Amino acid sequence: MKSMKKVVGPEYNLSEKIKTNVYAVGVAMQESVYPHTMTVFYPRERKKMPDNYRGFILFDPDKCISCFNCSFVCPANAIRMKEAPNKRYYPTVDYGRCIFCHFCIDSCSGGALKATKIHDVAYKDMDEMFTPTEEMIELPEIIREDKKYVEYEIEEDDLHLKRTKGEDYLFVEVPPPIQIPMVSQCIDRANCIGCRVCEEMCESGAISSSVENGMLRMKIDTDKCTGCGLCVKECSMQILMLKKLERK
Amino acid sequence: MMEMIDTLMETVMSNQVSIPLIEPMLDVLPEIPMLQYMVAFMLWKPLFAILICPGLTVGGLTLLFFPWIERKLCGRAQWRVGPHEIVWWLGGVIQLLADTLRFLFQEVIVHKDAHRPYFLQFPFLSFTIFLLPLLFIPAGTIVAIQTPYAIQIILALVCLFPLFILGLGWASNSRFAYIGTVREAFMYFAYEIPFIIAAIAMIILYGTSDPLLMASRQSIPGIILNPVAALVFFIGAAMATGRMPFEIADSDQELCAGPHVEYSGIAFGLIYVLCYEKAYILSALMTILFLGGGSGPVIAGLGDLSGVLWFVVKTYLVLTTLFMLRAVYPRYRLDQGLKLGWSPMLCLALIGLAISLVVVAVRVI
Ligand code: SF4
Ligand code: SF4
Numbered sequence: 381m382k383s384m385k386k387v388v389g390p391e392y393n394l395s396e397k398i399k400t401n402v403y404a405v406g407v408a409m410q411e412s413v414y415p416h417t418m419t420v421f422y423p424r425e426r427k428k429m430p431d432n433y434r435g436f437i438l439f440d441p442d443k444c445i446s447c448f449n450c451s452f453v454c455p456a457n458a459i460r461m462k463e464a465p466n467k468r469y470y471p472t473v474d475y476g477r478c479i480f481c482h483f484c485i486d487s488c489s490g491g492a493l494k495a496t497k498i499h500d501v502a503y504k505d506m507d508e509m510f511t512p513t514e515e516m517i518e519l520p521e522i523i524r525e526d527k528k529y530v531e532y533e534i535e536e537d538d539l540h541l542k543r544t545k546g547e548d549y550l551f552v553e554v555p556p557p558i559q560i561p562m563v564s565q566c567i568d569r570a571n572c573i574g575c576r577v578c579e580e581m582c583e584s585g586a587i588s589s590s591v592e593n594g595m596l597r598m599k600i601d602t603d604k605c606t607g608c609g610l611c612v613k614e615c616s617m618q619i620l621m622l623k624k625l626e627r628k
Numbered sequence: 629m630m631e632m633i634d635t636l637m638e639t640v641m642s643n644q645v646s647i648p649l650i651e652p653m654l655d656v657l658p659e660i661p662m663l664q665y666m667v668a669f670m671l672w673k674p675l676f677a678i679l680i681c682p683g684l685t686v687g688g689l690t691l692l693f694f695p696w697i698e699r700k701l702c703g704r705a706q707w708r709v710g711p712h713e714i715v716w717w718l719g720g721v722i723q724l725l726a727d728t729l730r731f732l733f734q735e736v737i738v739h740k741d742a743h744r745p746y747f748l749q750f751p752f753l754s755f756t757i758f759l760l761p762l763l764f765i766p767a768g769t770i771v772a773i774q775t776p777y778a779i780q781i782i783l784a785l786v787c788l789f790p791l792f793i794l795g796l797g798w799a800s801n802s803r804f805a806y807i808g809t810v811r812e813a814f815m816y817f818a819y820e821i822p823f824i825i826a827a828i829a830m831i832i833l834y835g836t837s838d839p840l841l842m843a844s845r846q847s848i849p850g851i852i853l854n855p856v857a858a859l860v861f862f863i864g865a866a867m868a869t870g871r872m873p874f875e876i877a878d879s880d881q882e883l884c885a886g887p888h889v890e891y892s893g894i895a896f897g898l899i900y901v902l903c904y905e906k907a908y909i910l911s912a913l914m915t916i917l918f919l920g921g922g923s924g925p926v927i928a929g930l931g932d933l934s935g936v937l938w939f940v941v942k943t944y945l946v947l948t949t950l951f952m953l954r955a956v957y958p959r960y961r962l963d964q965g966l967k968l969g970w971s972p973m974l975c976l977a978l979i980g981l982a983i984s985l986v987v988v989a990v991r992v993i
Contacts, residue, residue, distance in 0.1 A: 409952070412952070412955070417704065417708065419707075419708060421712075
């Protein structure tokens, strides 16, 4: 049988031991006089978060096309679509489930969801963590006590704190997503069973049906279609597809 | 009656702490009736030693501020801040005062398996016992009880300390406390012998065990005459006070707090400062044995207080060094600690003893 290899610690001789000990004590003394303290005195000062920090999610209902992308993509099942008084569906986020992956923001086709650097929101209980759409439009109330913000800097393999007076801006200004205009198209007309799910689904009323010669005929109005893809997802025969809009 | 008071006052007046700086103030005092006696008593050397230095005042201040200094220094060395929020513009300096207040108002919980009478009396008993060595420690020329066997008595009292810790652990009657107590007992044997041998080496070197004489015989401080004994004594002191590399008995990570795990409220508060009390006494002892006690350049105008000042400065220096170990070294395992105590330390202590004998022999020849 092959014997197991024994792991042994490094061996030091006496002079090396003395050297390392003296070095350690020296560093401790140096640091206790001129410390490189890393502590951030929150809330008197805040750490400056990077621009791609994933924090609280803001929502702009005007840009939302109710495509359900966010709720489909959410790996934690935190987003539920709720019907608003204007009969459209808007997302709500349950922060008790959210893992702050921001997939929803990345997948938002209308650019309606926006990331912020806010990470210090307090809730009294789990139920309160369920955030309805109305509360996502406005920022949560924050009491800003910070007079400085702190950045970590790496200098010659050493970490330093850099303090700057002033408040850190908590929003992330991202350019609006480059939208490739898409339209829904039927790729296999022969297989349409005329269930009219797509017509019911469409938020913008782009799909209409008419009866011609006793046959049901579906029509997609390219001008009205927002390219949200809802009909594509719901089509029972899977014959709808999003295609790049080619304007003539 | 009057005669008695007169003889008493004579004894008191014959042994006063002389401080030239406040003499003009003292000259005014006889006009105020009672104050004169009170000040005379305060400045009576034995009482001054008990009440002010090295006794209650300096000792109390040490207990009040050294835990803070330790935490602050270690925090800085480890890129943290240490105590901060209480009076944050002073760096949290009154942290221990605040802790003490909190301890005072906390309930002392005695769990149902504990040996109730012992459990309650040991913290208070050990706190007082730990103060006893201060009676024999001189600050400069000021000492409460002067005997030619002071060092031996101090060592004997210091050796009593672990017994009380064992008592604490036994009275707690809990498994963590038991394990901590057994570890304490193991470590006790490991450090005590080299520690005592190192002290004996210095007694042999100076040919006396009277601290005042020792100070006067250290024209060259003991740490240069016998650095090996000094090293052993220092490591022994670190082991005895359970400072970081030897925090084996009350290892927070596995045993919560070892022997003290069951204590709460002011009883815990007292135990918490016990190790600082011990560290203070051992640093004072180290100052006497190796750093020349209160000897140092006389500061004009302070008279006897100059010795006191030097003594306090040296003691605090040793104390700070002892506490800084915490920032640098991780903890030894019990077997490593025992190995260190029983082999290298014992050998070094014996070498220290041999050095002392050689120095004495050279002197005689
Ligand atoms: S951040 Fe991720 S987990 Fe949270 S709601 Fe968006 S998709 Fe769901
Ligand atoms: S992905 Fe964006 S546009 Fe689509 S429903 Fe969600 S928030 Fe609205």
